[in-house]
Amino acid sequence: MQEKVKDQIEDTVEELGEAITESSIWEKFVDFLNFKLHTFTDGNGLETGALKVKYFLLIIVILIFTTYALRWLKKLLTRKMPENDKAKFTTVFSFARWLIYIVVFLVALSSLGIDVTAVFAASAALLIGVGLALQTLFQDIISGVFILVDQSVHVGDIIEIEGKVGRVEEIKLRTTRAVTIDNKVLIIPNHLYLANSLYNWTQNGSSTRESVDVGVAYGSDVVLVKKLLLQAAASSKLVFKQPAPAVVFMDFGESSLDFRIAFTIQDSFNARIPKSEVRFAIYKLFNEHNISIPFPQRDIHVIQKGEENIQLKMNSKKQ
16 A cells, blocks of 8 residues: 555656656746856857856855855854954954955856856956055055954053054944044044054053153252152142152253153043143242242354354353
């Protein structure tokens, strides 16, 4: 009984297959799949390959499969990553994904017997023009990948590049967005990181060492000057007690004894506020203790020889 049923099923399948094969609908479908969308020829006009509808559909299936494979790979690699690292990986992965699509597409064309070199030859001029036009864009993107991979700059860091200082708010694949002390938005193309020196003020932490320079008149009590400078630094609530401020006798200047008071603060982005407070305190304390801050003076001597020859001689005078 089972053998009879089995034979009947096989006969039915064969008859159905023959009917489909012999039908005009199937022939039209096969002709549609073999329809040539584009024919590739060499320099002599000989056909080297053809892009058929079935090849086109197969390429679409391969790209869809690649999309799901990349999504699975992304989930696998980022499932144990912290949120910050996951966001950086997503940015880099989005750039690499397009490169993978291009490679898969070209490999698929080559596997189907289509000469890929003919495709590049047909669009060589276009590719060269696009490459030259997008040269800076590619530099920015590659630099953005380097920044995200080596983590030389993070969101919240205070950086200085080309004399501009800003707090990093957002790192994108092509540009970095920072905000200056004056609350102005600074858009930095990422390729500038490779072409210029970058100063990261907060790479080793948010606290930084700042300083204020001041000169006093010759003959001043240098021990008293040191004491007053330390007192001025301690008067600001924004200056850390530890590490303690330090005074350095810098040099014997042209018209002054040069000192530097160094101190540590928490927010280097707003360093001008504590530095201003220290300068106010220095000026006040120096006036209270009769410590003068000199300024250069010049004496001009005019010596006349004859009617037309006039020589100017300038001598510096130390106060």
